[in-house]
Amino acid sequence: MRHTLFGTKFLAAFATALISIASASAQTFTVPVRNEKGRLTEEKIELTDLTSSVAFEGTHFKILEKDTDRVVRFDGDPNLVRHAATVYYHLEKARATFDDLSQKIPALQALATQIAYPVTIRIEMDLPYSDVSHFVRDGSKQYNNSLTIPASDMMKATDVPAWGNEIWFYASKKEKIPSFTQQLTAVLNQGHFKKAILQQLLYPEIVKIGATLSYGIKPVWSNHLVSLGTSILISEVVIPFLAVLAKPFSATQYIDTAMIPEVVYHEFAHLVFEGQLGLFRPTSIVEGYPNYFAYQVSGLTRLAQKTKKAAKGYLPKNAKSKAKFSFDQDRSLMAATGSFVFSLLYQLQESFGEEGNQIIYGALAYLDRSSEIQLDFERAIIQSIQDNSQKPMVQILKAHEVFQTRGL
Numbered sequence: 052m053r054h055t056l057f058g059t060k061f062l063a064a065f066a067t068a069l070i071s072i073a074s075a076s077a078q079t080f081t082v083p084v085r086n087e088k089g090r091l092t093e094e095k096i097e098l099t100d101l102t103s104s105v106a107f108e109g110t111h112f113k114i115l116e117k118d119t120d121r122v123v124r125f126d127g128d129p130n131l132v133r134h135a136a137t138v139y140y141h142l143e144k145a146r147a148t149f150d151d152l153s154q155k156i157p158a159l160q161a162l163a164t165q166i167a168y169p170v171t172i173r174i175e176m177d178l179p180y181s182d183v184s185h186f187v188r189d190g191s192k193q194y195n196n197s198l199t200i201p202a203s204d205m206m207k208a209t210d211v212p213a214w215g216n217e218i219w220f221y222a223s224k225k226e227k228i229p230s231f232t233q234q235l236t237a238v239l240n241q242g243h244f245k246k247a248i249l250q251q252l253l254y255p256e257i258v259k260i261g262a263t264l265s266y267g268i269k270p271v272w273s274n275h276l277v278s279l280g281t282s283i284l285i286s287e288v289v290i291p292f293l294a295v296l297a298k299p300f301s302a303t304q305y306i307d308t309a310m311i312p313e314v315v316y317h318e319f320a321h322l323v324f325e326g327q328l329g330l331f332r333p334t335s336i337v338e339g340y341p342n343y344f345a346y347q348v349s350g351l352t353r354l355a356q357k358t359k360k361a362a363k364g365y366l367p368k369n370a371k372s373k374a375k376f377s378f379d380q381d382r383s384l385m386a387a388t389g390s391f392v393f394s395l396l397y398q399l400q401e402s403f404g405e406e407g408n409q410i411i412y413g414a415l416a417y418l419d420r421s422s423e424i425q426l427d428f429e430r431a432i433i434q435s436i437q438d439n440s441q442k443p444m445v446q447i448l449k450a451h452e453v454f455q456t457r458g459l
C-alpha cells in the first residue's frame with residue numbers, strides 16, 4: 052500500500068517535471084513587435100536558444116537584473132520579465148539578421164568571430180558605467196539610456212572582477228529636467244552660439260579622453276575624473292540614437308530603451324562593429340552604421356517612431372533625410388545625433404542595388420573610430436567598390452553621384 056502510494060507520488064512528480072521541461076523548450080511571452088504598418092503591437096512570441104528552463108539564459112544572451120549577478124527568472128517580477136523577454140527576443144532577431152548577412156559578406160564574417168557569446172545584458176539599470184569600477188556606486192543614478200560597454204581592460208581597478216562586453220538598458224523615468232546628456236543634446240540643438248560655447252567647455256575634455264583611449268596613453272587624472280569622463284562619452288553613444296525635441300526643457304521626457312526594438316538592434320550593432328569602430332567615440336560613422344543595421348533588421352526607414360508609451364520627447368532617425376553635408380556633421384558633438392550617415396548609407400544602398408550591402412559593410416575594413424565622413428568615408432566606399440563589386444566603374448560613378456547630391 053505504502054509502496055504503491057510512493058510510486059503514485061513519484062509518477063505524479065515525474066509527470067510534472069516532464070511538463071515543465073516541455074514548456075521550458077518552448078517559452079512563450081507577450082512582447083512589443085512592429086506590425087506591417089510599423090506600429091508597435093503586442094504579440095505572443097517564442098524564445099529560442101534558451102539553455103535554462105527557468106530563466107532568461109541562452110546560447111547567445113544572458114539577461115541580468117540591474118548590476119547584480121541574478122539572471123532574470125521566468126517567474127520573476129512581471130516588469131522585469133516583460134523587459135527581459137522583449138530584449139532577449141529582439142537581440143535574437145538582430146543576431147539572426149547579422150548571421151544571415153555575414154554568411155554572404157566576408158567583411159562581417161571576421162567581426163562575427165570576435166563576439167564572445169553568451170553576452171551579458173543588463174535591464175532596468177540605474178548606475179552609471181565606469182571603466183575603472185564597472186559600476187559607479189557613489190550614489191549617482193542614471194535613467195533613460197542604453198549603452199554597449201567594452202570588456203574590462205588595463206583601466207580596471209585590481210580589486211574589481213573582470214567583465215566582458217555587455218549591453219545595458221536603463222530603467223525609464225519621467226524627467227522634467229532633462230538628464231545631463233539630454234541637456235547637452237538640447238543645448239547643442241539650440242543654434243550655433245550656444246553650441247560654440249558648450250563645445251569650448253566640453254569638447255576639449257572629450258577629445259583628450261578620446262586621444263588617451265585611442266593612443267593608449269595612461270591618463271594623469273584621478274580615477275574618478277577618468278571614469279566620469281568615460282561615462283559621459285559612453286552615454287553619448289546612446290542618446291544620439293534619438294535627437295531631443297525642439298522644446299526639451301518644457302516637456303516631460305523618458306525612454307524605455309529595452310522596449311523599443313530598433314534601440315535593441317542599434318546596441319547589438321555596436322557590439323558587432325566594435326572590432327572595427329570601437330565604442331568610445333560617438334562619431335557620425337560609429338553611430339550611423341548601427342542605425343543602418345537597425346533599419347535592415349526592422350525594415351523601418353524611420354527608427355524609433357510610433358513608440359507608443361515606450362518613449363516621449365524624442366525624434367526618430369530618418370533614412371530618407373536628404374540633408375546636405377556640413378562641417379558640423381563631422382566635427383561637432385552633434386555629429387552623432389544626426390541622421391546624416393544613416394541616410395547616406397541608405398541612399399548608397401538604393402543606388403548600388405544588389406551589391407549594396409557588400410559595398411557598404413565592406414567599407415568597414417577601411418574605417419575606424421576616428422574616421423570622418425569627408426574623405427575617410429568617401430575613400431572607404433570607393434575602396435570597397437574596388438574590392439567587392441563586379442562592375443566597379445558603374446558603382447564608382449553612382450557613389451560619386453550620391454556624394455554630390457549630399458554636398459560631399
Ligand SMILES: [Zn+2]
Nearest residue numbers: 288289292338
Ligand atoms: Zn549608439
